Amino acid sequence: MATTTPPPATIPTPAAGHPKKPAADGPGDVARLRDAAGFVREQETSDLLARVLPGLDGPELRAMTERCRFAHAALLVFPPDERTLRAELAASGLSADGLAQPSVVVRERLAARHGLGAGELDVRILRPAVPGPDGEERAVEVFALTVPEGSELAAVAAEERTVDREAHLAFDVERPDPLVLRGLRAGFLRHGAVADGGGYNPHEDGTVFYFAAPDETKTPYRRVELYARGDHRDVLAEHLDGPRASHPAETLLRLLSGAWTTQALAACAELRLPEAMSTSTARGAEELARAVGARPENLATLLRYLAMVGVVAEEPRERGTFRLTEAGLLLREDARASMRPLALMYGGPFYESFARLAHTVRTGEPGFEDRYGENHFDHFARDPELAARFDRSMAASAPMFDPLPAHPVVTAAAAAPGGRTVVDIAGGTGELLGRLLAAHPSLRGVLLERAHVVEAARGRLGAVAERCDFVTGDFADVPADGDVYVLSRVLHDWDDEQCRTILRHCAAAMPPGADLLIVERLLPADSSPSLATAWDLHMMCNTGGRERTAAAYALLLADAGLELVGHSPLPLEAHVLHARRR
Structure with a gap:
């Protein structure tokens, strides 16, 4: 399961002396857990593959069985508290001893489906082990949404228990390589499964490919x-893109129409269509209009086009009605890490600048400067409304900061005696700095930005602003004597010579002993x-900057008297590079 997993945590327990009664629907979850455990214990990989993919048999079935094995079945349950969850696990014959860890992905999906804030939901994950027929190690993957007695979440639990959207089967690929993965994908698709998303989790260093089972599947x-x-x-990438066009002209037509998708998403955001839609209830075009x-x-x-690209979904039983998908939910203004400002930027000023790509x-002149007569930093600074939208659009990539x-550099600074200081250089409205200060109360912060951004940051940082100094200036004004310096999505705005200047500052x-963390995407x-x-293309056209390889950053750092210590992946295909003074 591709999840971003914070440190172990536990589901809230009831106060001592006030034992909870089992939830009215508790026995239902016990039965579901027991059924899942029994299912996992009994399945042979070969038999299960043949049931999941009707028609799969003979040499192809044997080949797939050799390359993947059944690993777990998953389901979502709804205990009122941890004590009840442990009791339900024990009653179903599953170990109740494991640590419950937060499940970020399922929490976000539930929030999206039901129009709730993710912070309102407490979703945990446990993986009690279950032996297979030959004693091999398997698991039941248990997601637990805490639904206290009398909570309004009871309606969410009732719907989710009925439709069971989080239930799935998982097969682990043995000795994966591109050839094996493409072959397994092709086998699933050939026998009626439909590609249904996926992702790479840098924390587990694992890649997940999701499929919707064929209509004829013989499993629950x-x-x-x-x-x-x-x-x-x-x-x-091939899995997420779907089938390739079979004719070169069709391939090119799909590519040429990509601009229409940008404008369709921008129009969707401008009309505030996502705010008028629900992820659970479909509405017709007249009502939405x-x-x-x-x-x-x-x-x-427009809705039909948005359905084609996966932002909305047409209700199959009631044609002409549409509901919002989880991707479309991100275009709401109030969504966590909302991408609405980004859609308006890409469909607005950046769309026009890309017309100057040739x-x-x-x-060598950025298309933005050719279109607007000035660089985009100066242009935004003179238009407060556009500048605010740009700042909000940057927050759409905030999950990369999770x-x-x-x-280790941050936790070491937080653990050091006497308090340490993080200096965020050109840190925008403080999205990253705010996270670091909120996570580590012992840290202090310094935010260096231009005047109009500093004012926005003061309001954005809330309570942690008390531990933050705000410095108005540019790269020549980098504050001295910090312990951890941060350059997040800054260097890609500039050419190599300007990057050397920034790094030298x-x-x-x-x-001596200070650390520099650089957040960028690596080519x-x-x-x-x-x-x-x-x-890389976007930066060239709009700022004159570029993305770089890790080796290119190492050379720039060396020219400034800094040494690249290492780098590690972040969400959204970003990386954090760690450098020190030589």
Whole structure:
């Protein structure tokens, strides 16, 4: 399961002396847990594959069985507290001793489906072991949404228990390599499974491929995952893209129409269509048109296109009605890490600047400057509304910061006696710095930014602003004597010479023993698909900057008297590079 897993935690327990009664629907969950455990114990991989993929048999079935093994079945349960969960596990014959860990992915999916804030949901995961028929180690993957007695979440539990969206089967791929993974994918697709997402988890160093089971599947589970140890994002990109066009002209037509997708998403955001929609209830174009102030027939055309790209979904039993998908939910203004500002930026000023891409390639001048007559930093500084939208659009990538409070450099600074200081250089409105200070009360912060951004950051940081100094200036004004310096998504804005200048300012301010953390996307050393490759083009056209390989950053750091110690992956295909003064 590709999840981002914070440190172990426990589900809240009732106060001592006030034992909880079992939830009214508790026995239902016990029965479901018992059924899942029995299912896991009994299945032979070969038989199960044949049931999941009807028609799979003979040499192909034997080949797939040799390359993957049944690993676990998963389900979501709804205990009122930890004590009840442990009792239900024990009653179903499963170990109740494991630590419950937060399940970020399932929490986010539940929040998206039910229009709730993720912070309102406490979702934990346990994996009690279950032996297979030959004693091999398997598990029941148990997701637990805490639903206190009398909670409004009871309605969520009732719906989820009925539809069982989180239930799935998982097969671990033995000795995965691109050839094996492509073969397994092809086998699943050939026998009626449908690609249904996936992801790479850098913390587990594992890649997950999700499938919707064929309609004819002979198991109660409608979702299947293939789990491959290691980074297989090249194959994952093919899985997420879906079938390739069979004719070269069709391939090119799909590529040429990519701009339409950008504008469709921007129009969706501008109309605030996601705010008028639900992830659980489908609505027709006429009703939605009244809600957003649009012509019904034109909105219906837009909705069909948005359904094609996965932002909304048409209700199969009631054609012409649409519900919001989890991807579409991110276009709501109030979504966590909302991508609405990003859609408006990419469909607005950056869309216009990309029309000057050929000019950039010919002359080296950024398309943004050719279109607007000035660089994008100065342009935004003179337009407060646009600047605020740009700052909010940067927050759409905030999930890449999730692991950084646990980075060894940060935790070492937080544990050091006397308090340590983190200096965030050009840190925007303080999204990253705020996370570091919130996670580590012993740390102090310094935010260096331009004047209009500093004012926005003061309000953004809330309570932790009391432990933060705000410095107005540019790269020549890097504060001295910090302990940890941060450059997050800064260097890719600039060419190599300007990067050397920025890094030299950092090196001059850093005392001996200080650390520098750099957050950027890294270009792959080969031609494998990467978000960094797309952003490389974006930076060239809009700022004159570029993305770089780790080796290129090492050279820039060395020129500034700094040494690259190492780098590690972050979500959204980003990396954090760690450097020190030589």
